[in-house]
Amino acid sequence: MIWFSRVTKLHYGVLRCSLSSASGKSYSAIQVPYLSRQWCRYGAPRPVHYYSTLPPATDISVQYKYGRPVLSLPLPSRSELCQFSLRPMLMTVTDLLSDIQREDPGVAIAAVLNTDGERVCTTTSIDTVLNQDFQILINSTIYRIHSPGRESPEHSTSIDDMKTVVHMLQSALNLPEHQLLRQTQLLRRLDTLKQELGPLELVRAQVARRAESQSMRVEWAVVAFLALQGSFLGYLTWFVFAWDVMEPVTYFITYATSMGFLGYYILTKQELLYPDAKDRQFLHFFHKRAAMEHFDIHRYNALRDQLATVESDLKRLRNPIQLQLPVNNIQPSN
Numbered sequence: 001m002i003w004f005s006r007v008t009k010l011h012y013g014v015l016r017c018s019l020s021s022a023s024g025k026s027y028s029a030i031q032v033p034y035l036s037r038q039w040c041r042y043g044a045p046r047p048v049h050y051y052s053t054l055p056p057a058t059d060i061s062v063q064y065k066y067g068r069p070v071l072s073l074p075l076p077s078r079s080e081l082c083q084f085s086l087r088p089m090l091m092t093v094t095d096l097l098s099d100i101q102r103e104d105p106g107v108a109i110a111a112v113l114n115t116d117g118e119r120v121c122t123t124t125s126i127d128t129v130l131n132q133d134f135q136i137l138i139n140s141t142i143y144r145i146h147s148p149g150r151e152s153p154e155h156s157t158s159i160d161d162m163k164t165v166v167h168m169l170q171s172a173l174n175l176p177e178h179q180l181l182r183q184t185q186l187l188r189r190l191d192t193l194k195q196e197l198g199p200l201e202l203v204r205a206q207v208a209r210r211a212e213s214q215s216m217r218v219e220w221a222v223v224a225f226l227a228l229q230g231s232f233l234g235y236l237t238w239f240v241f242a243w244d245v246m247e248p249v250t251y252f253i254t255y256a257t258s259m260g261f262l263g264y265y266i267l268t269k270q271e272l273l274y275p276d277a278k279d280r281q282f283l284h285f286f287h288k289r290a291a292m293e294h295f296d297i298h299r300y301n302a303l304r305d306q307l308a309t310v311e312s313d314l315k316r317l318r319n320p321i322q323l324q325l326p327v328n329n330i331q332p333s334n
Helices: 002-023 031-042 093-103 153-240 243-268 274-293 297-317
Strands: 059-061 063-065 068-075 080-085 110-113 134-138 141-146
Touching (some): 059 068, 068 134, 068 141, 080 093, 093 110, 153 243, 153 274, 153 297
Parallel strands (some): 059 141
Antiparallel strands (some): 063 068, 068 080, 110 134, 134 141
């Protein structure tokens, strides 16, 4: 209440002062000091200052949107932000400045500067400019541009996503037609190889039967020789000579057999095993018989290799993963 009464008295004094000035009357010197004392006591009205909390927008950051760097730049004539999509590998500094001047005809001076204030060559690619921070001069205003650089996680993720989308789009548009064309070519090649291999297979089967029979005859001959050798040694031991005489003979026969095994290893570089020896004998008779029948083994082997390659390519091409088809459920075999 005390404060309110004092403010009321001050307003009353000011009102009387103004009325006296308008009517030409003057008050005593006692009242004027009272008003002066009241004015000084409560103070004169102070001017009001308005401040903005937003600094000038001179710092701008390049952001990646939809896999591309986007530069939001204020234009002088329109007093608003305008987004410019940058293509790092296809655009140069000239292209960026041309887009800015084409968007705002009020831009008379436009240039790209580095952080030291030096002008960047107009033929420099945007990919090189985005490697580090830079500046853009528009008329008399310089904007500092903060580039995320190449190591931005958002940039890497966006580029990987873009590559995935492009790959899926390319596969969806071109893969079925390409697979069908490739399958047709492989089937034609497969049919041609089978036709060329038909007569050769008949000759090879005939030569293989002859070689197999000859190798079997050699095996039976070896068995007969060993049986005859054992029988002859037994006859000499029990009916002609005594064991004391035949013991050194059997020793030398065993020693000669060991030398034969060692000679076989020296010639063939293989241990004397019955399956390997049989295969070696079969191949010997097969090549010998093929030369007699004028059978071209090298051509036959080349055609067989080509046939195996074509069949492998067809198998991979028909794979559900390559065709992007759902894989059938694998049923357990009984």
